Amino acid sequence: MKIMMEHAQVQENEVVLRCPALDEEMLWVLSVLHSGIQRLCVWDEQRCTVLLSPGEVMYCESVEERTYVYTSQEVYQCALSLAELEGRYGQLGFFRAGKPTLINLHRIRTLESRPGGRIEATVETGEKLVVSRHYAPLLRERLGM
Numbered sequence: 558m559k560i561m562m563e564h565a566q567v568q569e570n571e572v573v574l575r576c577p578a579l580d581e582e583m584l585w586v587l588s589v590l591h592s593g594i595q596r597l598c599v600w601d602e603q604r605c606t607v608l609l610s611p612g613e614v615m616y617c618e619s620v621e622e623r624t625y626v627y628t629s630q631e632v633y634q635c636a637l638s639l640a641e642l643e644g645r646y647g648q649l650g651f652f653r654a655g656k657p658t659l660i661n662l663h664r665i666r667t668l669e670s671r672p673g674g675r676i677e678a679t680v681e682t683g684e685k686l687v688v689s690r691h692y693a694p695l696l697r698e699r700l701g702m
Contacts (some may be wrong), residue, residue: 558582588648595645599626599633607633611646615680617659629682652696654678655689662699 565571572590576583596608615627617639624635624642635642639659643651650662660678667679674690688696696702 585648597626597635597637597642597646599635601631601633607631609633611649611651612661612663614646614651614661615664615682615684616654616661616686617642617651619657627682627684652692652699654686654692654696658686660686660688668696668700 574583574586595611597611597614599607599609601607609626609628613628615629617624617626617635619625619639624638626633626635637645639653639657643653643659645651650664651659652662654660660680664680665678666681666683669677669679671677671687674693676688676693676696678686678688678696680686
């Protein structure tokens with residue numbers, strides 16, 4: 558794939574995709590572009606609505622049927638389930654680490670193997686999250702390890 562960028566006098570950013578056929582690669586590019594402009598709607602303790610960029614998220618977890626979204630500064634609640642978050646933002650790096658946890662792969666600082674085939678992932682905030690033995694091989698594959 559050839560990638561070009563040009564600076565132009567336009568009112569808003571514009572992306573043009575030229576392709577001989579809409580193949581798997583181009584569908585992936587479209588999904589990433591579409592997901593990247595979406596905002597994740599969450600709310601804080603005072604029930605104020607906040608719109609986050611998916612890139613701001615460190616990880617998400619489900620506790621007692623509620624979904625919590627963790628950023629470097631705050632913890633928010635979200636109406637979406639982990640499965641919905643994974644479906645919408647999986648192409649942007651949201652990875653299922655276990656039944657109750659999604660990790661943003663772009664926010665992982667270190668990975669450490671643990672007994673039983675698990676992996677301990679440390680995110681940029683220093684928090685340690687466990688990738689279950691079921692998802693550990695998928696994480697290795699996704700990261701090319």
